Structures are given as structure tokens and as C-alpha cells.
Amino acid sequence: MLTVSELRKSFGPIHAVNGVSFTVNKGEVLGFLGPNGAGKSTTMRMITGFLPPSGGTATICGHDIQEDAVAAKQCMGYLPENAPSYHAMTVTEFLSFIARVRGFVRSEAQDRVEAAIRKSRLETVRYQAVETLSKGFRQRACFAQAILHDPPVLIMDEPTDGLDPNQKHLVREMIKEMASEKAIIVSTHILEEVDAVCTRAIIISRGTIVANGTPEELKAKDPNNRLEDVFRTLTMNEETSSHA
Amino acid sequence: MHDLRNINTIFRREFRNYFNSPVAYVFMVAFLLLVGFLTFMVAGYYERREADLGPFFLWHPWVYLLLVPAATMGLWAEERRTGTIELLLTLPVTLGQAIIGKFLAAWAFISIGLALTFPIVLTTLLLGHPDAGAIAAGYVGSFLLAGACVSVGTLTSAMTRSQVIGFVLALFACFILILAGFEPVTNLFAKWAPTLAEGVAACSFLGHFDSMRRGVLDLYDIVYYVGVMVFMLTAAHVVLNNRRAS
Numbered sequence: 028m029l030t031v032s033e034l035r036k037s038f039g040p041i042h043a044v045n046g047v048s049f050t051v052n053k054g055e056v057l058g059f060l061g062p063n064g065a066g067k068s069t070t071m072r073m074i075t076g077f078l079p080p081s082g083g084t085a086t087i088c089g090h091d092i093q094e095d096a097v098a099a100k101q102c103m104g105y106l107p108e109n110a111p112s113y114h115a116m117t118v119t120e121f122l123s124f125i126a127r128v129r130g131f132v133r134s135e136a137q138d139r140v141e142a143a144i145r146k147s148r149l150e151t152v153r154y155q156a157v158e159t160l161s162k163g164f165r166q167r168a169c170f171a172q173a174i175l176h177d178p179p180v181l182i183m184d185e186p187t188d189g190l191d192p193n194q195k196h197l198v199r200e201m202i203k204e205m206a207s208e209k210a211i212i213v214s215t216h217i218l219e220e221v222d223a224v225c226t227r228a229i230i231i232s233r234g235t236i237v238a239n240g241t242p243e244e245l246k247a248k249d250p251n252n253r254l255e256d257v258f259r260t261l262t263m264n265e266e267t268s269s270h271a
Numbered sequence: 272m273h274d275l276r277n278i279n280t281i282f283r284r285e286f287r288n289y290f291n292s293p294v295a296y297v298f299m300v301a302f303l304l305l306v307g308f309l310t311f312m313v314a315g316y317y318e319r320r321e322a323d324l325g326p327f328f329l330w331h332p333w334v335y336l337l338l339v340p341a342a343t344m345g346l347w348a349e350e351r352r353t354g355t356i357e358l359l360l361t362l363p364v365t366l367g368q369a370i371i372g373k374f375l376a377a378w379a380f381i382s383i384g385l386a387l388t389f390p391i392v393l394t395t396l397l398l399g400h401p402d403a404g405a406i407a408a409g410y411v412g413s414f415l416l417a418g419a420c421v422s423v424g425t426l427t428s429a430m431t432r433s434q435v436i437g438f439v440l441a442l443f444a445c446f447i448l449i450l451a452g453f454e455p456v457t458n459l460f461a462k463w464a465p466t467l468a469e470g471v472a473a474c475s476f477l478g479h480f481d482s483m484r485r486g487v488l489d490l491y492d493i494v495y496y497v498g499v500m501v502f503m504l505t506a507a508h509v510v511l512n513n514r515r516a517s
Contacts, residue, residue, distance in 0.1 A: 075361040077515065100363040107361070111354035113284070115291040127280040128362045130273075172358070 028053050028210035029074070029180050033083035036069050036234075043069045045234035046083070051210040053179070056202065058225035058242075059214040062262050066234040067214040068108050071184045074212075075105045087180050101129075104173035108184040110166045114158035118149055118168050121157060125172040139175050147171035147201065163194035170201065181211045187220060199223045218254050221245075232262040277364045281372025282379070285346070289380050298342060302384040305334050310391065322399025327391055328409040328484040332449050332477055335381070335420045340441035342380060343424025344434040346373045347511065351432035360515060370507055374425045374500075381417045385410070405486025412483025415496035416476060420445050422503035429507040430514075448499075451475035 029051040036044040044066040051057045061067050072078040074085040076092045076099065085092045090099035112121055122143055126136040144153055147167040152160055157168055166186065173181060186202070187195040202211065202224050213224060221228050221242050228245055230238040238245055238261055242254065249256040289295040306327070310316050314326030350356035359369055395401045420441075427440035450456045452475030460468040472478065476499075479492040 072357070077357050077361050097363045097365065100361060103361075105358075105361045107354065107357040109354055111358050113288070113355060114353065115288060116284075120287075124280065124284045125362070127283075128277065128364060130276075130363070169358075 028088060029212070030086045031070075031074060031083075032085070034070060034073050034080050034085065035082035036066075036073060036078065037081045042234055044073070044080075047231065047234070047236055048083075049229055049236065049239060051180075051212055053210050054207055055227055056206050056211045056213060056225045058221040058228035059212055059231065060216065060218070060221065060228055060258065061214075061231040062216060065231045065262070067216075067231060068184055070231070071105075071108075071182060071212070071214055075103065075107075075182055076100055077107075101176075102178055103180045103182060104176065104178040106169050106173045106181075106183040106186055108188070110169035110186075112157050112165065112169050112172070115156060117156050118144070118153045118160075118164075118171075121168060122171055122175060125175050129176045131176070143171040143175040146174060146204075148197065163190050163197075166190060166194070166198065170198065174205065179209055181205065181209050183212065184214045185216070186213060187215070187217065218258060221254060230258060230261050237261045274365075274368060277368040278372045278375070281364065281369050282376045285373045285376035286379055289342075289376075294342075295380070298338065298380075299384050299387065302334065302338055303387060305337070306330065306388055307391075309334070322395050322401040324391065324395060324401065324406050324409055325484065327388070328413060328480075331413045331484075332416060332480060335417055336442065336445050336449060338384075339381060339417065339420040340424050340427075340438045340445065343377050343421055343441060344428055344437040346377060346425055347429040347507070348431050348434045348437040352434075356515060366511055367508060370425065370429075370504055370511070374421060374504055377424070378418050378421045381421060382414060385413055385417060402486060408483050408486045408488040411488060412480050412492070415483075415493065416480050419448075419476060419496050419499040419503075422500040422507075423448065426503045426507040426510065429510045445476070448474065449476045452478040 031050070032048045034044055034047045035042070047066075047070055049057070059067055059070070069078065073080045074087075074092065076096050079093065085099075087099040088102040090102065092099045113124070116124065119140060122140045123136060126139045129139075131139050144150060147170050149164065149167055149171055152164050157165060160168065170183075170186065173183070183202075187198050190198065199220070202213065205211070206224070206226075213220065215221075225242060227239075227241050229236055230245070238248070238257070245257050246252045246254050249260070289298075309330035310327045314329055316326050319326060347356070350359060360366060392406060395406075423444045424437070424441040427444060428434075428437040430440065431437050447456070452472045457468050457472050460471050479495045482489055483492055
């Protein structure tokens with residue numbers, strides 16, 4: 028469903044992403060882990076076509092994100108970091124706009140909006156302007172736009188960042204509900220997320236993949252079976268060597 | 272077809288956005304008061320005792336200079352600041368469609384202000400027998416001038432994430448473009464680039480508006496304004512393509 032091959036991105040002399048390759052198949056929830064500044068968001072932005080890569084490419088449902096951008100974007104839902112949305116619009120207006128951009132008209136657009144509101148538990152705030160909503164609801168409004176067209180590929184950049192435990196639980200429940208029919212990438216630096224929703228995880232550090240496997244395989248790298256220690260060993264080494 | 276539908280969707284969102292806040296109403300009132308004041312008090316519409324809209328159109332470039340940048344400054348700068356640009360450009364629309372949709376929305380918004388000046392046409396019709404063709408030419412000229420100013424504002428808004436910088440840059444660029452045919456400006460160019468002076472004068476918003484303001488609709492002037500818009504929007508496309516994440 029989603030193939031990423033040799034993605035690279037340089038900002039001047041800085042190599043933010045340095046040859047990242049992986050694939051995600053239907054039914055998989057891939058945890059994209061890494062410390063802050065490791066290149067997670069930059070990779071996501073290249074996969075979703077927001078940033079042009081310096082090298083390599085990504086293919087979504089067979090469509091190259093650079094050659095055939097619009098078709099690739101049709102197949103994908105994206106929840107950017109910090110869940111941006113148009114603040115002056117109400118939740119319903121915002122989702123109706125997304126539905127129209129996604130090519131739905133009249134009753135079908137309305138049905139899609141209703142379904143997205145229901146799935147994202149937004150019924151109580153649907154006529155409120157996005158700017159008046161709490162962070163958790165804003166996150167869900169942006170989540171709703173990502174799943175509105177029922178995309179085969181779903182890409183989420185830190186979907187639970189800054190949410191309280193109840194809201195985190197809810198977002199994870201929503202991801203699990205859809206997991207079986209979609210290929211999902213969830214980027215995070217919160218390790219409990221991996222156990223909670225992911226079937227596989229990649230650890231990225233300084234722009235390169237340093238580990239790729241099921242949560243169990245990753246944990247097995249540590250004598251105490253703790254993902255946290257594996258994460259620290261793999262990503263701290265890099266930091267120490269860079270300071271040396 | 273898809274292109275038009277996408278442009279239309281972006282257009283509708285952007286256009287409604289003006290009316291989602293008091294911006295639209297403040298803008299319209301300011302526009303109409305300013306145009307009215309300049310026409311009646313400064314240009315002496317009644318005192319001239321002539322049934323034509325010359326004194327009315329005379330001030331349009333200056334009113335646009337002040338108000339169009341205010342209407343366009345948020346077009347892209349706000350998308351950048353709030354991060355919605357990432358959302359917009361990962362939806363199945365092309366950057367070109369987004370730019371055109373937003374540009375047309377801002378132009379339509381300004382055009383509503385222009386259309387709301389209709390009472391002055393009625394007043395003139397009531398007071399005398401004005402040349403309807405001249406009035407139409409004046410309105411077409413003003414409409415095109417507004418479009419050119421909006422396209423400049425679109426470009427400057429695309430260059431920054433700060434609305435204030437977008438506003439000031441648009442004000443400055445429009446000021447230069449309006450004044451390009453004005454003597455002090457051509458003199459400035461004549462001093463260090465005499466060959467350029469004539470070319471700069473030919474690029475003046477004011478020069479191309481003047482004949483239409485007087486009722487002469489020349490294809491050359493129309494092509495000029497359309498050319499300015501195409502140029503500015505293409506430049507905005509280049510800028511956004513290169514600096515979309517910053």
C-alpha cells in the first residue's frame with residue numbers, strides 16, 4: 028500500500044533525512060519512533076507530498092507522490108503535527124469543505140461528514156467554531172478530516188501529543204478500530220503508543236532507520252525486555268557520537 | 272473539470288472566510304466611506320456640475336492601495352502561521368488551483384465593495400445624462416486595477432508568515448507600480464538607467480487606468496492588467512513551491 032524508498036532531505040548542509048526506506052501493508056499499524064528532531068516530521072511531510080524530497084520517493088497505492096501527486100493524495104489521509112484546521116469555521120463547515128475538496132457532492136458529502144463526525148466523536152461540538160474547542164477536540168476535528176474519505180493509507184504525525192490520558196485513550200481506540208482495513212503510520216516519541224496500537228515499529232535517529240521490527244522483536248534487543256532502554260541505547264549512541 | 276471544481280471549492284472557503292469575521296464589514300464600510308469622502312469632498316463631485324464619474328474613479332487606485340493589501344495579507348501568510356498550509360497542500364488539489372482559488376476569492380471580495388458603489392451611478396443618472404459607456408469602461412478599469420492589486424497582495428502574502436510584513440510589502444509594491452508613470456519615479460530611473468525609464472513608465476498601474484477612467488476601453492490596457500495578474504500569480508507559485516515549509 029505504501030512504499031518509501033531511499034527518501035532523503037537536506038536543508039543546506041544539514042541532512043535531516045538520510046535514505047529512509049520501508050513499506051507498510053494493509054492491516055499494519057507502523058509506529059514511527061524517534062527523539063525530537065530525528066527527522067520524523069520531515070519524512071512524513073515528504074511521504075504526504077508537502078515537501079519535495081532531495082532524493083528517493085514514496086508510492087501510495089501505486090501512485091508516485093511526485094509524479095502523480097493528486098492521485099496519491101486521494102488515497103491518503105493525513106493528520107499533520109499540531110492538527111491544523113481553519114479556526115474560524117465550525118467543525119461541520121470545516122469537514123464539508125474537506126468533503127468537497129475530496130470530490131464528494133450533495134448527499135454523499137453530507138453522509139461522509141456525518142460518518143466522520145460520528146467516528147471521531149464530535150457530535151457535541153459540531154456547530155462550534157474550531158477556535159473555541161479544546162485541544163483534544165481540535166485534534167479529533169483534524170483526525171475526522173483525515174478519515175473522511177475512508178482512505179486506504181492513513182498517516183498521523185504525533186496524534187496524541189499534548190492530550191490528556193482520556194483523550195489519548197480515545198485516539199488510540201479510533202486508530203485500533205480502523206487498523207484492520209488500512210495501512211497506518213503513526214509517528215510518535217511516546218513509547219507507550221507502540222504497545223498500545225502498533226503492529227510494527229521503526230526507530231529513526233538523525234535521519235536514518237536504526238531499528239525495524241515488531242514491538243516484541245525490538246524489546247528482545249534489551250536484556251530486560253524494555254522498549255524504553257532499546258530506544259535510549261539506539262538513539263543516545265547517536266547523540267553521544269555526534270557530540271564527541 | 273476537476274480543476275474548476277477544486278478552484279471553486281477553495282474559492283468558496285476563502286470567500287466565506289471574509290464574512291466569518293467582522294473583517295468583511297469593517298472593510299466594506301471603510302471602502303465606501305473613503306470612496307465617498309474622496310469623491311464628494313476632495314474631488315468636488317457636485318461643484319463640477321458635470322454628470323460624469325471622473326472624480327469618482329480618479330481616487331480608486333489610492334483607495335485600493337490602502338485597502339487591498341489589508342484584504343490579501345492573510346491569504347497565504349495566515350495559512351503558513353497556523354500550519355493549515357500543510358493540510359491544504361496535502362489535499363488532492365494542486366498548488367496552482369489553490370493560488371487561483373484564493374486570488375479569485377479576494378478579487379471577488381473587493382469587487383463586491385466596488386459593486387456597492389452603485390448609488391453614485393444612480394445619483395449621476397438622476398442629475399444628468401452621463402455617458403453610460405464611459406461609466407462601464409471606468410468600472411471595468413477599476414475592476415481590473417483591483418485584480419492587479421490583489422495579485423500583488425497574493426504574491427507578497429506568499430512570501431512571508433507574518434501578515435504585517437505581507438501588508439507592508441504589498442503596500443510598497445502597489446505604491447511603486449501605481450506611481451511608476453509618475454514623474455519623480457521616472458526621473459529616478461532616468462538618472463541611473465535611462466533605457467529602463469520608458470519601460471517602467473509603461474508598467475504603471477495609473478497610466479493604464481487613466482484611459483479607462485476617461486471612458487476609453489483599450490484592449491492593450493486589458494491585456495496589460497491580465498498580464499500583471501498572470502505574472503504575479505506565477506511568481507507566487509514559484510515562491511510557495513520553494514518555501515512552503517518555512
